[in-house]
Structure formats: structure tokens, C-alpha cells
Amino acid sequence: MGNQRKSERAPCDIYLNKIIDEARHLARARDISPDGIWLSKVLEPAHQGREIGLEFQLPGSSEVIWAAGEVVREDDRELAGGTVQGSAVRFTAMADRFRRMIEVYVSRTAGNA
Secondary structure, eight states: OOOOOSSOOEEEEEEEEEEETTEEEEEEEEEEOSSEEEEEEEEOOOOOOSEEEEEEOOTTOOOOEEEEEEEEEEEEEEETTEEEEEEEEEEEEEOHHHHHHHHHHHHHHGGGO
8 A cells, every 4th residue: 555645644533423425423533634534434334425524523622623525545454453444535625724723633643643
């Protein structure tokens, strides 16, 4: 797997809502950047579409971030305790202030990981 990331990522172990066809499903984030997020599948149906919605809070923040994204890759990752199915999601739309919040989070967290 080649590294196609355009920006630095930071660990981000949070649960969030992944919105598929207007229904919310539980997902778990593993890392985040201003450009995208990697999600572990927790509770969601199989779906054909690549476009999803996301709503989440960054660690230490009470503000809910709303974003649209596109699933750009699905794969399995070996993590402690076994293999986890997940998706790489590229953000396609979000408010500028939300993107700035993610940039600040990544700059503060990535160097401490």
C-alpha cells in the first residue's frame, strides 16, 4: 500500500456517526487529518455508495463537526486483538472552521503520538 496522504495524520480514537442513506451507524475513528479519516466498521450495513456523512467530536471538544466524505479505500488492518475492517474516507465538504479545528488537533496531537 503506497502512502498517498497529502497531510499529516494524528491518532483519533473516537466513536462517531457514519451517515449512510440518511441513517446513522456507529463507526470508530483511528486517525484523522484535515483531508480525511480512517474508520473501523462497528455497526453498519453493507452499502454500495461511496458518499457518506459524518458527525463527530474531536477529543477534548464539545463541538459537533459535520462533514461529507467519500470512501476512497476499504481494507482490513491488523490491530491488537485481531483484524478490523475499515474505510479510508476523504472529506469532500465541511465548514472551514471545522477543518481548522482538525488542523489544530492534528498539529497538537501528531507530534505527541
